Amino acid sequence: GAVVSQHPSWVICKSGTSVKIECRSLDFQATTMFWYRQFPKQSLMLMATSNEGSKATYEQGVEKDKFLINHASLTLSTLTVTSAHPEDSSFYICSARDLGLAGEAPYEQYFGPGTRLTVT
Amino acid sequence: GQNIDQPTEMTATEGAIVQINCTYQTSGFNGLFWYQQHAGEAPTFLSYNVLDGLEEKGRFSSFLSRSKGYSYLLLKELQMKDSASYLCAVRGNQAGTALIFGKGTTLSVSS
Secondary structure (H helix, E strand, O other): OOOEEEEOOEEEEOOOOOEEEEEEEOOOOOOEEEEEEEOOOOOOEEEEEEEOOOOOEEOOOOOOOOEEEEEEEOOEEEEEEOOOOHHHOEEEEEEEEOHHHOOOOOOOEEEOOOEEEEEO | OOEEEOOOEEEEEOOOOEEEEEEEEOOOOOOEEEEEEOOOOOOEEEEEEOOOEEEEEOOEEEEEEOOOOEEEEEEOOOOHHHOEEEEEEEEOOOOOOOEEEOOOEEEEEEO
């Protein structure tokens, strides 16, 4: 099956610093990648939709200037948490849609293993 | 608005059968997904329904009724390793759109 990787798998940073998380599709091309955030014992909440070569679409309530998304190639999207604060501590998960499955069901989204961010 | 409801917690014993229900009210519908998620890990795909009826996949089956906005995931011959969170997710009208997740059902399987 398709593989999506995330780097780093976990990171601890100090309040006020910025952290970059990478999401890569390893064996397929993904024009669209999604970024989710999951707080403890909560479900996944969509933050933004990342489209290759264009600006990301952010969900209501998500600050686009704080969570910078870049989707520069068909296999890489990055999420940068700028000026991180303790309330940004969460589990960040990306998913990618396989371009090669266009027109086929079930349009599975392949999830990365997640990145645990802790801001101290 | 978008709303996906599923029970918060369920318990069952090894070898038993458990049914996890999910009801949804979304602005569009283009498929319902079930995922399994172990603590601290990413969700893994279990099943997908876009038409009414039952989809069977080994020990797991999923049912959909679009008119009722209702789905269930059926797990048979439960094993301890099935203890996890089960997420119901709906995709909107357009293919390629993001999934809207329910809050998940934490299933605990005991011996």
